[in-house]
Amino acid sequence: MMIKCSFCGMQFTEEQGHSACGSCPLSNCKLIKCPNCGYESIPEPASLSFFKNLFSKKKKT
């Protein structure tokens, strides 16, 4: 699975993104880190909408 950094536009593999985030204190960190600029992104668009729903629910209540 190839990931394109939305910040600098560099394309890298999911594996490369995980190893770039190797120093992360969270062992089960799901974020993908760009090896070029260090920009962190969430690999699946589905999880992004999950967080969006979570925040919109919190705002209303």
Ligand SMILES: [Zn+2]
């Ligand atoms: Zn980047």
